[in-house]
Amino acid sequence: MFELTKRELIESIIVFIVLSICFAISNTRFDANAFISILPIVMIGVGLGSILHEFGHKFVAMKYGYRSEFKLWPIGLLIAFVTSFFGIVISVAGEARIFADDDISDEIQGRISIAGPMFNIALALIFIVIAALIYPFNVHSDIFHLIYLICTVGFSVNSFLATFNLLPLYTLDGTKVLKWNAIYWIAAFAISAGMMLISITIGPEKMVMLFMGG
Template structure:
């Protein structure tokens, strides 16, 4: 179940992130592909955080960070750099262990990795340009979202994963951060 506020924040965030990824390719087709691929990646990322937190007995709900969305838009337009900070799943529980917090944090990037794999398969089996572009953008956007979120600094997911298990963070995070470093101006 979604509250009215959570649903509104998710929808606004998806549209803003899609615009950030689509800019400067401002045409309807490219924007719709970005909307679909970013929408899936972002929604599944946040919902995985939410659902894993709920499995640990927490109350959790997504909240947009409008200042972060505006900052991302400005950075993309002025510098051409992709920066995504749309908000977060807020978790309410008396106490979360470091392990619970780490697993909740890792769930979002894992969702993006799974989606990236699915989009990669679509990209290699595509028999027309539109499907290829959906696969291509979905693959790259989801790897970017996974890697960016695994930055090992607060408030990103990577900080919580690193605190819980440095080895898991290194195995999952380092290759993705290398990818993000080389694609920051994607």
Template sequence: MLLSLFEIGQFIILTLALGYIFSGFIKTDPYKPRKLFDWEDIKFAAIVSTPAVVLHEFGHKFVALAFGLDATFYVWGTGLIIGIILKAINSPFLFLAPAYVAISGSALPYQSALIAFAGPFVNLLIYVVSIFVIKTKKKMSDKELIGWTISKRLNIFLFIFNLIPIGPLDGAQVLNGLMGMF
């Protein structure tokens, strides 16, 4: 099964939480002061930020499934709670490690590398699509332009950051998989 009901529920929780967490950073009006709760900014932030996080994780999941492995999408509750608390206290800092894909089964080193690279690669694709839309769409509202520009910046950041080869980041898993091939 591509997505279980459990995973769909996780996706809904993540979307709401990301909208709230990012609403102070991703706003329809960048000059508007930050508020604890602004429904319009929460919706806009969810629309802009959720694809970057969810599609990244789905990249891992679907490549793992293609290799015949079991893969399940989970929200990391602790990471979301920290993000929500930081938002609630109006922190200028953002900590976010909201979700992961648990993979079970035995993968060959090259498969592990490809599974790990799939998430950041999705961010790279979204970055390229964002640039394409910004450059080619004839008429775009200010709100759309802000959304696509933030999407572009967020996704290139996630691509680069996740490929740092340290700790639990995807870059370390890519490097381990590549080294395991030799």
């Protein structure tokens, strides 16, 4: 059964707020008005992406019978905040710590590690599908337009989160996934990196327009 402690809930909320602020800063820099406008939009995509990423690890770990707790990393939050002023967010704000009495096999560790990025990939795809579905209505309604913006930002942010965490560096998920199964790592990284490149080069808004023939 998936359970959250009071401390996990509080720290999840802190990560949700801080990372949302960081991604808003990275997109607006020192423009206060733009920051205020984009923050509510970013919060849904970033908040859901960051929290579900870690809860994905926790859920799979618990599925294999291990106790898992989300723990924020204050230095990681500081790094995210500082780097946001340079237009990019290096997000290692916390982790789902796994407690085991014996060594966890590379396969189980890999499955637990890939769960987080896969949640981001799935969420990015859900966002872009919703954006495509409401695209014909977004110019006729402020509410639909807001949802459209939230979804396009959510696609970009979650594509980035998946790609970043799949990098085979230091303690990132990619290291453990690659150690377990190189084919799964290549497939997951190719998908997330492809979506991220699309969001950077074409942009999710234009992608939706091309897809809808607009």
